[in-house]
Amino acid sequence: MRAIKVLLVDDQELMRQGLRKMLEIEDGIEVAGEAADGEEALLVAAECRPDVALVDARMPRMDGVELISRLSARQPGLASIVLSTFDEDDYIFGALRGGAVGYLLKDCTPEELIDSVRRAGRGETVLASPVAARLVAELRRTPPAPPPPAALRDRLSAREAQVAALIAAGASNREIAARLRIAEGTVKNHVSSLLRKYALRDRTRLALHLKDPPPS
Known part of the structure; x- marks a missing residue:
């Protein structure tokens, strides 16, 4: 089976080195590239074509939210995960709306991080527990979107x-x-295709919409 190719994006070199050492000892995971900010990450991603990107939220020149939005547009198959010390709503919801498949905090365990990379590589959504709780609370506060017309279904x-x-x-x-x-x-x-037809931005919202659709 082909290894999961990972792109590391963080403005702290020490953080990137630590992540590289942690991931490279794992079977089935390959660190394909590194970048110190969003603009560099766009160039590196175009060259190495990663499967998963671990992205810091706050970086110079281009932050993680904008980077993920651009990566999602340029490489739709790329699974982006925010790995940040910040659990602020603007970063969480901005990243998920931009196409991120996950949001982890930097105090997660190595086992949690590695498992999240593997799950993201399989197309799954990965959220830290505090982030998942905020997402659920936000969805409960947000009025449900109208159901798609019968013609669409x-x-x-x-x-x-x-x-x-x-x-x-x-x-x-x-x-x-x-x-x-x-x-x-x-x-x-x-x-x-389903995302386009339901006018949704990411797989997480699609799954929630399909699981608990608004009443007709």
């Missing part, structure tokens, strides 16, 4: 409907691929 293909049902059940892209006997890349294409 009718435009879902049979395969898209199957993928949507499995996403709602909490399955990862890899699990969906195995269940439907299709390539993982095909699953990602269906997820992208």
Whole structure:
């Protein structure tokens, strides 16, 4: 199986070195590149084409929120995880709206970080417990979006409907691929199509929307 290629983005060199040493001893994980800020990260990501990016929230020249938004637009298959000391709402929700698949705090354990990288590489969402609690609280405060019109639901293909049902059940892209006997890349294409049709920005909101849709 191909190793998960990881891009490290942090303005502290000591932090990048520590992450590199931690990840490189793990089977199935390869540190493909490093960057000290968002602008450099865009260039490095274009060269090394990582699967997962570990991104600091606060950096000079371009912060993590803007970087993730740009990476999501340029490399839709890239799974970005914020790794930060800050658990402020602006960073959390900004990153998730921009396309991040996870938000971790730097006081997480090495085991939690490594597991999160592997899960993100499989297409799963990874959130630190305090971040998940804030996200749930925010979603409860936010009025539900109107349901898609019947015409939109009718435009879902049979395969898209199957993928949507499995996403709602909490399955990862890899699990969906195995269940439907299709390539993982095909699953990602269906997820992208569902995001467009439901007018949602990221997989996390799609899963929540499909799991608990607003009443018709």
